[in-house]
Amino acid sequence: DxxxxxxxxxxxxxxxxxxxxxxxPVSGHNDLFWYRQTKIQGLELLSYFRSKSLMEDGGAFKDRxxxxxxxxxxxxxxxxxxxxxxxxxxxxxxSFPGGPYExxxxxxxxxxxx
Amino acid sequence: xxxxxxxxxxxxxxxxxxxxxxxxFSTSLNSMQWFxxxxxxxxxxxxYNPSGTKHSGRLTSTTVIKERRSSLHISSxxxxxxxxxxxxxxxxxxxxxxxxxxxxxxSP
Numbered sequence: 001d002x003x004x005x006x007x008x009x010x011x012x013x014x015x016x017x018x019x020x021x022x023x024x025p026v027s028g029h030n031d032l033f034w035y036r037q038t039k040i041q042g043l044e045l046l047s048y049f050r051s052k053s054l055m056e057d058g059g060a061f062k063d064r065x066x067x068x069x070x071x072x073x074x075x076x077x078x079x080x081x082x083x084x085x086x087x088x089x090x091x092x093x094x095s096f097p098g099g100p101y102e103x104x105x106x107x108x109x110x111x112x113x114x
Numbered sequence: 115x116x117x118x119x120x121x122x123x124x125x126x127x128x129x130x131x132x133x134x135x136x137x138x139f140s141t142s143l144n145s146m147q148w149f150x151x152x153x154x155x156x157x158x159x160x161x162y163n164p165s166g167t168k169h170s171g172r173l174t175s176t177t178v179i180k181e182r183r184s185s186l187h188i189s190s191x192x193x194x195x196x197x198x199x200x201x202x203x204x205x206x207x208x209x210x211x212x213x214x215x216x217x218x219x220x221s222p
Binding site for chain 2: 031033042043045048050056091093095097101102103104105106107108
């Protein structure tokens with residue numbers, strides 16, 4: 001079975017640009033998560049979907065970050081407009097909602113905002 | 115909200131030595147997970163361990179729910195074990211809260 005896939009693996013953006021990151025969960029997993037990882041803050045939850053419904057919108061990340069679950073097998077994370085402080089690794093994870101709630105992570109997208 | 119304390123923050127071992135990594139949680143938890151991450155790599159799930167003890171090769175995870183703690187034991191460490199070990203708790207609704215990690219370096 002294919003694991004979680006994420007594209008692109010690397011993204012370089014100019015300040016103010018709009019970027020879209022993509023994620024495909026493990027087949028059959030209905031829970032999908034977006035995280036951001038930085039050296040200082042560690043791993044932070046951005047968004048959480050269950051069966052395409054948004055369960056968690058990430059609080060402090062709401063204004064410029066928008067995650068969508070277009071169908072059960074595809075999600076996007078849009079950052080608009082980007083700022084240099086958004087430079088980080090963005091990770092997508094999925095799990096089976098019926099339990100056990102073990103989360104499986106994709107390879108991540110490394111975003112650099114200049 | 116849940117806070118997760120990992121210790122030690124870093125650890126240096128000689129190949130063949132054992133390691134014990136700890137995680138303590140500030141509130142009750144439904145389950146927890148241990149992950150491994152190489153520099154520049156993604157998170158690889160080592161254990162999903164709601165309670166009790168689980169084994170996988172040279173790794174052992176023990177979670178004691180009522181004491182709000184979990185440990186990861188690595189026996190006979192190898193240089194390929196070097197990397198960051200992260201624990202995360204699920205205190206409800208399948209949302210994970212992560213610790214800051216333990217950076218392990220195993221030298222030959």
